[in-house]
Amino acid sequence: MTKVLGISGSLRRGSHNSALLRAAVRLMPEEATLEIASIRGIPLYDGDVEAQGIPAAVTQLKEAIVAADGVLLVTPEYNNSLPGVFKNAIDWLSRPPADVKRVFGGRRFALLGASAGPFGTVLSQAAWLPVLRTLGTQPWFGGRLVVARAASVFDEAGNLKDSVIEEQLRQFLAGYVAFLRRTAGS
Numbered sequence: 057m058t059k060v061l062g063i064s065g066s067l068r069r070g071s072h073n074s075a076l077l078r079a080a081v082r083l084m085p086e087e088a089t090l091e092i093a094s095i096r097g098i099p100l101y102d103g104d105v106e107a108q109g110i111p112a113a114v115t116q117l118k119e120a121i122v123a124a125d126g127v128l129l130v131t132p133e134y135n136n137s138l139p140g141v142f143k144n145a146i147d148w149l150s151r152p153p154a155d156v157k158r159v160f161g162g163r164r165f166a167l168l169g170a171s172a173g174p175f176g177t178v179l180s181q182a183a184w185l186p187v188l189r190t191l192g193t194q195p196w197f198g199g200r201l202v203v204a205r206a207a208s209v210f211d212e213a214g215n216l217k218d219s220v221i222e223e224q225l226r227q228f229l230a231g232y233v234a235f236l237r238r239t240a241g242s
């Protein structure tokens with residue numbers, strides 16, 4: 057069974073990105089599981105805090121990443137770039153530098169996201185690329201999912217109600233899981 061870990065970059069209760077991640081759990085191919093992890097509880101990065109030890113929430117998320125075959129980053133877009141809260145979490149996960157290879161090296165990441173605007177996280181996803189490169193991940197670029205005008209794609213309860221996006225998400229996940237299975241052990 058292929059194990060994927062999904063992380064939403066929004067803390068908001070009514071987050072469209074968290075809703076997209078929940079929809080992904082439902083639409084995963086049979087041969088894979090998608091577990092949802094959270095960035096909640098990760099403090100603002102502070103070298104003085106780090107000097108006292110890596111916070112438990114960071115260590116826990118690092119170990120969840122290490123245990124996964126692949127990681128889905130579900131990213132909002134803030135001011136045409138990536139959200140600070142999400143980047144802050146990834147920055148913490150990259151500490152100490154000696155652990156970067158174990159946590160990120162060669163790990164197979166995929167990006168998707170939902171935003172209120174008409175371009176659906178295109179710029180946010182692009183902004184993640186140098187980060188994923190610096191950390192030595194193996195990003196999957198075989199599919200692209202940008203959910204624009206997210207308010208019309210989910211209902212009040214956060215259920216995906218757009219059948220076109222649902223099919224796109226299903227295909228995206230199928231492509232990503234096929235990649236994970238094809239490259240397992242590489």
Ligand SMILES: Cc1cc2nc3c(=O)[nH]c(=O)nc-3n(C[C@H](O)[C@H](O)[C@H](O)COP(=O)(O)O)c2cc1C
Pocket residue numbers: 066067068070071072073074132133134135136137170171172173174175176177206
């Ligand atoms: C600080 C800030 C900046 C934003 N900038 C953008 C933007 O550049 N493009 C866009 O499409 N939406 C932008 N939005 C709107 C977000 O897409 C919208 O709030 C979205 O619902 C956030 O994701 P979430 O629902 O997962 O929390 C911005 C929102 C915030 C709070």
